[in-house]
Amino acid sequence: MIDIQKIRAEFPILKEQVNGKPLVYFDNAATSQKPQVVIDAIVDYYSKINANIHRGVHTLSQVATDAYEEARIKLQKHFNAKKSYEIILTAGTTHSINIVATGFTSLLKKGDEIIVSALEHHSNIVPWQMLCERTGAILKVIPMSTSGELKMDVYEELLSEKTKLVFSNHISNALGTINPIKEIIDKAHAVGAAVLIDGAQACPHIKPDVQELDVDFYVASAHKLCGPTGVGILYGKEEWLNKLPPYQGGGEMIETVTFEKTTYAGLPHKFEAGTPNIAGGIAFGVAIDYMNSVGFENIAAYEDELLVYGTEKLLEIEGLKIYGTAEKKAAVISFNLEGIHPFDVGSILDKLGVAVRTGHHCAQPIMDFYKIPGTVRASFAFYNTKEEIDVLVAGVKRAQMMLS
Numbered sequence: 001m002i003d004i005q006k007i008r009a010e011f012p013i014l015k016e017q018v019n020g021k022p023l024v025y026f027d028n029a030a031t032s033q034k035p036q037v038v039i040d041a042i043v044d045y046y047s048k049i050n051a052n053i054h055r056g057v058h059t060l061s062q063v064a065t066d067a068y069e070e071a072r073i074k075l076q077k078h079f080n081a082k083k084s085y086e087i088i089l090t091a092g093t094t095h096s097i098n099i100v101a102t103g104f105t106s107l108l109k110k111g112d113e114i115i116v117s118a119l120e121h122h123s124n125i126v127p128w129q130m131l132c133e134r135t136g137a138i139l140k141v142i143p144m145s146t147s148g149e150l151k152m153d154v155y156e157e158l159l160s161e162k163t164k165l166v167f168s169n170h171i172s173n174a175l176g177t178i179n180p181i182k183e184i185i186d187k188a189h190a191v192g193a194a195v196l197i198d199g200a201q202a203c204p205h206i207k208p209d210v211q212e213l214d215v216d217f218y219v220a221s222a223h224k225l226c227g228p229t230g231v232g233i234l235y236g237k238e239e240w241l242n243k244l245p246p247y248q249g250g251g252e253m254i255e256t257v258t259f260e261k262t263t264y265a266g267l268p269h270k271f272e273a274g275t276p277n278i279a280g281g282i283a284f285g286v287a288i289d290y291m292n293s294v295g296f297e298n299i300a301a302y303e304d305e306l307l308v309y310g311t312e313k314l315l316e317i318e319g320l321k322i323y324g325t326a327e328k329k330a331a332v333i334s335f336n337l338e339g340i341h342p343f344d345v346g347s348i349l350d351k352l353g354v355a356v357r358t359g360h361h362c363a364q365p366i367m368d369f370y371k372i373p374g375t376v377r378a379s380f381a382f383y384n385t386k387e388e389i390d391v392l393v394a395g396v397k398r399a400q401m402m403l404s
């Protein structure tokens with residue numbers, strides 16, 4: 001069970017007013033808010049232990065290194081990775097995807113095929129297009145249905161010996177669809193292809209088990225699950241991380257350097273060149289602890305209640321259409337009012353203190369599919385309430401009155 005009053009009290013921003021109205025924050029799919037423990041972790045780090053890691057012999061450097069490596073262990077346990085060095089700390093999902101996409105340049109040849117889902121975020125499309133340009137590989141797309149679900153029968157037809165890589169998000173940020181990733185992974189493995197799953201949108205709602213999924217790469221950003229911006233993870237199976245070349249050269253990622261030849265450090269340091277976001281990494285670990293203390297089962301059940309309630313209330317509005325009606329769906333509602341531009345709805349909601357996202361949500365191909373310029377997207381988190389949904393619904397009604 002979620003003790004909503006207790007949880008809300010832990011997020012200082014929820015007491016803020018925006019445009020003279022209490023903040024109703026429904027842009028959680030873009031970034032989540034931060035509980036006090038995460039904010040404290042960042043302040044404490046800079047106030048008490050700030051030092052560079054993995055280098056100094058002095059005490060603070062060792063304390064900082066221990067705290068940073070402890071965060072890695074927390075992440076290893078959370079995602080159930082076999083080894084802690086299979087967890088690479090990165091700047092976030094986009095960075096993680098680019099490490100893999102760039103690394104595959106030397107592993108692909110002309111005519112090889114890469115499959116991506118039609119539900120992708122731009123950060124999961126563009127790096128693969130760039131990879132295809134570099135290698136002559138061909139990009140294929142798993143199409144989607146009007147409900148926002150992937151056509152798995154077409155996926156099966158696309159798979160062949162030529163398929164080297166498959167990419168899908170775990171949950172679509174634009175529509176909320178929960179994709180059948182276990183099936184995607186197993187079918188790809190049957191033809192010998194590797195799979196990368198973008199978990200940026202899934203990790204705030206569910207706890208993935210990378211060994212059970214048998215996934216080759218899994219990526220996520222801390223800021224979507226109550227952690228700070230600018231830090232994330234790349235989980236990779238040890239054998240894959242060993243096959244991939246380093247992404248960036250620099251300090252920390254080397255074993256020995258001479259002007260003739262440099263040898264690279266082992267995992268995870270091979271992929272962690274330069275001074276990382278140390279405070280961010282530590283706070284990421286704290287955010288994971290916090291989310292686990294609330295409990296992912298509780299979070300999922302409560303958010304599902306919000307989703308059902310919000311869907312029902314919004315659909316009572318005449319002329320409102322919801323995009324993305326998959327059977328398995330996370331707490332994201334993408335919608336439009338007939339004849340009204342989503343941006344105008346979003347602007348009126350903002351004046352009422354309600355934060356939603358409007359636009360294409362970094363997923364233009366999905367908007368093209370529905371032939372719309374964008375949607376209004378309300379995405380819920382476990383610290384939101386039904387009362388806040390009522391404020392949203394009243395605001396949407398008001399926008400409709402003012403704009404039609």
Ligand SMILES: *Cc1c(COP(=O)(O)O)cnc(C)c1O
Pocket residue numbers: 029030092093094095121123124169171172173198199200201221223224
């Ligand atoms: C937010 C998001 C990303 C990008 O994450 P960054 O933290 O901006 O790198 C990628 N994929 C999905 C599904 C997302 O929701």
